Amino acid sequence: MRCPYCAHNETQVVETRESDEGDVIRRRRRCLKCDKRFTTYERAEIALPAVVKKDGARVEYDPAKPRSSMMLALRKRPVSVEQVDAALERIQDKLLATGAREVPSSRIGELVMRELKRIDKVAYVRFASVYRSFEDVDAFRQLIRDI
Known part of the structure; x- marks a missing residue:
């Protein structure tokens, strides 16, 4: 030193x-x-994997992005900040556990959906409807049936 x-x-x-x-x-x-x-x-320096976007661009993982997506889906829902923080921590832990240097953005979206489904079903449906960009009512209806 x-x-x-x-x-x-x-x-x-x-x-x-x-x-x-x-x-x-x-x-x-x-x-x-x-x-x-x-x-x-x-x-300790934690090296989260780079995110590969749909267009092939590679960006550094930004924990603020899944947080803002979750908070938008959870708007006016009875979910505490502690629950959101714990969900985001689980997402980061899963990303680190893969040991991968890169992860597709779709994988992060799926992890966010899984966590939302776990903590609030309405927020899960909100997020999934935007994330999966449903074209028709039948696909949306099927998502709700799956819950």
Whole structure:
């Protein structure tokens, strides 16, 4: 670790502490050249897969997109923010568990639909009607029958 005061490359770890949640490590360091102390924080970097859109474009996964889609479908529904956060966490966990470097956007849409079906059937129907862009009433009727 480079010293922020003198830019020397050799430092010594004096103290290490884990955060309460266990997701961050705080280290107190001492520069071996100028003897000044400073603090560093270490956090695990989670590499979510890139999203491959319908047109073939590849973009970085943005957790705000499935959140906004879910919140729109859940508008005026009795679902707590905690339930939405838990659903989004499950979606991210499933994406990470695949180990894939890329995932089609349709897969994310299916995961969102599955979570909405789990927490609120009306929101699921709202989302599915837009996501699957039903052309006729029969396809919509079939979706409702499946629930």
